Amino acid sequence: MVCGLLMLLAASCQQPDKTTDPAPESGTPTELGQPMGAAVSKSIGPAGGTIALPDGKLTLVFPAGALSRETTISIQPIENxxxxxxxxxxxxxxxxxxxxxxxxxxxxxxxxxxxGTAPEALGIAFQGSDRVWMGTTNVTVDKNARTLTASLPHFSDWSIYEQYFMTPTEAALAPGETVQLDVFYQPGRREANPDRPDPDDLITPLVEARKMDRSQVKNWRVNGQDLGSRFDENSGALTVLNEGASATYRAPNKVPATPYNPVAVSVELVMKGGPQIQFVTNLTIAAANELTVGSRKIQTPTVTLTVAEPILSVLMTELAQDAPLANQVYLSAGVGKFTGTGTYSTDDHDFNSIVAGTSDGTSYTDMYVDQFGVRHDTHAKITVTEYNRAKKIIRGRISGSLKHFDDHTYEVKTIQVDGVFRAAMP
Incomplete structure (x- = not known):
């Protein structure tokens, strides 16, 4: 039986109306998380005490009598x-x-x-000596304070996890682009013994999430609207699929105005009693490719990508791919040590460079050498926000300030560039 480790304000465990999968016999072991920052520690004795992280994210309160002697208590952030x-x-x-x-x-x-989830859908889990994570059901959610509270009988590695959630949690789409949204649940197995209130009994092993049935969700909405089969020019369209708790969203044909963007796609869980649980995915609609060089703005530039790790080259042009660069607006960027998503600055001139051109044939670069042989650098960057090898997609932005130095008049011109791109790799 799929029993929610859904942490409701009530102490009872609520369930979806229909289960789709037999409970697994055991959990999924994982490796230990590696340290992700400095540990904090404090000595606490039989009188009790409190230890908290400096940012207040986590607090442990020891009641009087919890410890039999002075003990050094520590909290170490680790990979989840x-x-x-x-x-x-x-x-x-x-x-x-x-x-x-x-x-x-x-x-x-x-x-x-x-x-992609909700406060009531969060749980707290610990990793046992067998490397299996066990989710606790003795948790209280305070939505106003944004806290989860649980009683710990012992120490181990502990984590927040999602009992129910929707993917993707967020995404950026070009006009007319589609994305599939899916709702998942954590199957688990309830091991609570009503005759034994020991908190260690209120656990369930965590396994890989599974997709829910279509009948277990309801009220798919786009910006709060039930679009049905209608295509809305500002909100797009949503098609509920027959298989599983899934829907396909199609973005509108043009970038919608701010009140409609990002687009919020929501769905509710079908629960037996308890509060309604709603998940929301925010989808930002933006032009796939857009180029601005100085005062010229090109709405649909041609984008050419070359990826030969560790080298990435991006060329954005006003005209077709095979048109000469002279007398057209273009923006070219190169990364010499490309490792995936991240920001690559022209401050590292040995590996990264950006060049732009205008329709009058003037070229602008991220550095120049003046008449005295002095080198002058500008600040520009290439930011890669998506690097999907499987789908062969790269998304990113080229932005900053470039300069043109006239060898005859010694005049220096400055231009601002901004190129947003999302294109397929060859």
Whole structure:
């Protein structure tokens, strides 16, 4: 039986109306997370005490009598390896420590932790000695304070995870582009024994998420509207698929105005009792390719990509791909040590460069040498926000300030460039 580790304000465990998959017998082991920052520590004794991260994201409260002697308590941020895990995980020390009274953990979640999910759909899990993550059901959600609170009988690696969620959590689309949205759940297996209130009984092993049935979700909406089969010029269209809890969204044919952009696609879980749970994915509609060089703006430039790692070349032109660069607007960028998504600055002139041209034949570069032999650098950058090898897609932006130096008059001209691109790799 699919039992939600859905952390509702009520203590009971709510379930979707229909289950689709038999519960697994065991969880999915994962490797241990590596440290992701400095640990904090504090000595706490039998009288009890509190330890918290400097940013207030996580707090542990030890009641009087939880510890029998002075103990150094530590919190180490680590990689989150939990199935469905969100944000960082944390390693509490001493590892394996047991307590005479449960320690209260309060985890303050961020808005970004809720991308594609909801507060009620978050749970807290720990990793056992067998490397399997176990989700706890004794959790309270305070939506106003944005906290999850749980009682810990022992120390281990702990994480926030998503019991239900929608993918993608967010995306950027070009006009007319489509994307499929899917709703998943964490199958798990409830091991609660009503005759034994021991918190260790209120656990379920975490496994890889599985897609929900179409009947387990309802009320697909786009910007709050039920579009049905209608195509809206500002919101686009949404088609609910027959297989699974899935829908295909199609972006409008032009970039919508700000009130409609980003587009919010939402769906609700079908639950037996309890509050309604709604997931939202925000989709930003932007021109796939757009080029601005000085005062000239080209709405649909031609984009040519060359990828031969570690080299990336991007050429954006006003005219067709085979047209000569002279007397047309263009923007060219090269990265000599391309490693994927990230920002590549022309401050590193040995490997990165940007050149632009205008329709009068003037070229602008990220550096020039004046009449005295002095080199002058400008600041520009290439930012790659998507590098999808499987789909052979690269998305990014070329932006900054370039200069032209006239060898005869010694005049220096400055121009601003901005090129947004999303194109297929050869």
């Amino acid at each position: 390896k939990a199935p469905g895990g969100t944000g960082l995980a944390y390693r509490f020390g001493p590892d394996g420590a047991q307590f005479a009274k449960p320690v209260q953990l309060t985890w303050r979640y961020r808005p970004e932790d809720l991308a």
